[in-house]
Amino acid sequence: MIENSKCECGHNNPVGTILCEYCGKPLDEELKEKQTIAKEMRYEGKARRSQTLPASPFDMVWNFFSSVKVAVILILITLVTAGIGSIYPQENLIPETDRLGYYEQHYGFTGKLFYVTGFSHVYETWWFFLLVAMIGISLVVCSLDRVVPLFKALNNQQTVKSTEFISKQRIRDQKNVPAEEKEEKLQQISAALEKKFYRVHRDGDSLLAEKGRISRWGPYINHIGLILFLLGILLRYIPGWYLDETMWVREGEIKRVPETPYYVKNERFSIQFYNGTQSENEGPIVKKYETDAVLYKKNEKNGKLIPVKKSPILVNHPLKYDDLMLYQADFQMGLLDSIKLKVTEKKTGKQMGTFTVDLYNLDPNHVYHVGNLDVRALEYYPDFAMKDNRPITKSQDPNRPAFIFEVKEKGQQEGEKSWVIAGENLDSLTKQNKYAIDLAGLNMVNQSGLLVRVDKCLPFLFVGGFFTMIGLVMGFYWQHRRVWIRWKDGILYVGAHTNKNWYSLFRELKQIESLSEFSLQPVKK
Incomplete structure (x- = not known):
């Protein structure tokens, strides 16, 4: 640190100046003994704020973030944490509710450690946000610490040099x-x-x-691009600015798009295969699959859904509306949608009629009228299992639907209860019942997996990338x-x-x- 900043030519230089602003003569005694002053010409020997003695806590913070070593360390830490977070899939890509069990089952002890340490959602953690923010602060401080004295020096160059x-x-x-x-x-x-x-x-x-x-401004234009790029990343943490979710929509179903005011209807799903071509493990190879979709928005006055756009959704050809994009990401064929059941009088074998149960939108208060009978679902287990001698559901998907129905005749105060598991009447529990409920048919539908994407930060990323490229060209070739x-x-x-x-x-x-x-x-x- 140079404290005596007055040059022999009589010019008073700011504290920390290495070369005289007026004549360019070295002010440091050790520098006078060197053969060249090329290294000191980077900022024209001008004093930078970080080279002055820290006089306040603000100066100490400024000096910390103005260090290139600190910036490199922050970038390395961020790269390492992001790299670890990409070893296994992130939580938002896993449909299971028991995510700890999923990681442990599929990846063993390392998967469990991956989940417990928080790397399964590393990009959403506060400390990753803090790392990115600190890199951005470091870029801003490093740039200002150098660009201000450089600008002053280049705009006040003296023709007469010592x-x-x-x-x-x-x-x-x-x-x-x-x-x-x-x-x-x-x-x-x-x-x-x-x-x-x-x-x-x-x-x-x-x-x-x-x-x-x-060309001297190339690195700083590059810094502006990187700052805009980091700003685009940080803005993703603001609700409504970034969304990357998946949703499943069955044919004929209207479902709300997560975290948006929109609803989407799957009117029809279609799929095409390559003729005569099949995979060794998966059978025919898919050529094309698409969803005929309608996007709705709810009217705030009457609550009715108003269609705002109708469009097919294909892979790499999303449905776009404002900032929302719906991509075709996956599909499921032959999904159980509803089940048709028949009621039979046990003694005579007479069929009383049939009724259809929607396995996804079962209303517990809905009464099915079958002939002179009223049937109501008292309990519903979409994915039936027994635990500790008690019925439970392993998930909300109708993989093994089970019901407890109440069957009442007209005018009857209390009806009989019937157990139906996967469409079969559990006769061992209902021997005293007058009526039996059995499977009459299945209604299968296809289901589309849609990727929901909202990214208002893209302009920042594109503009930041453009500035970065301009800065690199200026810095490398000029x-x-x-x-x-x-x-x-x-x-x-x-x-x-x-x-x-x-x-x-x-x-x-x-x-x-x-x-x-x-x-x-x-x-x-």
Whole structure:
């Protein structure tokens, strides 16, 4: 840290300045002994805020986030945690309610550890959000800490530089030039540099030739792109800005789209197979499958559903409406939708009639009228199982539907109870019953798996990517080149600097006839 910032030329520099803002002379004693000052030219030797002594807690925080090492460590930690989170599927991709059991069953101990440590939903955790936010803060602070002094330095460049500054450039030389030849030589060099598209400034016996300054802003434009990209990621944590869910809709069913005010109806599902082609394990290979869908929105006044868009949904061809996109993601064929049951009088074998039970929307108060009988479902177990001698359902999917029906004759106060499991009357429990309920038919439907996607952050990601590419092109393919020339006491000093591609600058200067007589050679930093 340099505390004495006053230069021999008399200019007072801010604390922390390495090279004099006016003449460019090194202010640090150790720097004066070095062969070149190329490394210190990165920010023109200008003092950065993080190089000053911390005077407040804000300065300490600023200095922490302005460190490139801190930014690299934060990025590495984020990459490692994101990589671990991608080893196994995230929770939102798993339909099972017992997710711990799912991870343990499919992936063993490592799967259980993956779930217990929270990596199964790592992208939704507060600490992952904090990591991304800290990277964004670090990018902003690093950029401001460097771009502000760089902007000030480049916009206040002095044409007259000290001979010590010129003599410590990587490409430099000096030659005796008599005073009577000085003017002609300076004019020749100025004209030659202008032909190479340099902008030449002259002040007395000094020249400053410059081109490609815009390349210095490439890394900071790149930073702007990365900041926009990170902002797009952080905005996904705001409710309503990002949604990535799956839903299943049966044919003929109207179902609400998760976390949105919309409803979708599966009017029809169709599938096509490749003729004569089949997979060894899965049979015929699917060629195309699609869902004819209608999107509804509820009228706030009367509560009725109003269709807003009708469109087929295919793989990679979603239904789009405003910010909502519905993708075709999966399907299930031959799904049990409803079950048709018949009521028979046991003694005579007379069929009293039939009724149909909707396995997904069973109303416990609904009464089925079968002839002179009233039938009502008292209990319903979609996926029947026994546990501790008590009936339970393992899931809400009708894999093995079981019912307890009450059958009453007209005018009867209390009816008889019948157990029906998977369409079969459990006669061992209902021997005293007058009526039996048995399977009469099944209604099968197809089901579409839809991916629900809302992403209002995409403009930030696209614009951020565009800025990043522009910054990379500016930083990689353009160079900021400067040439300082000064005549003093019969000696013509020449020094040149570039932020990259030193040998290209050296070859360019050697092609200039008026400079070819100089022994311009790039030296080590």
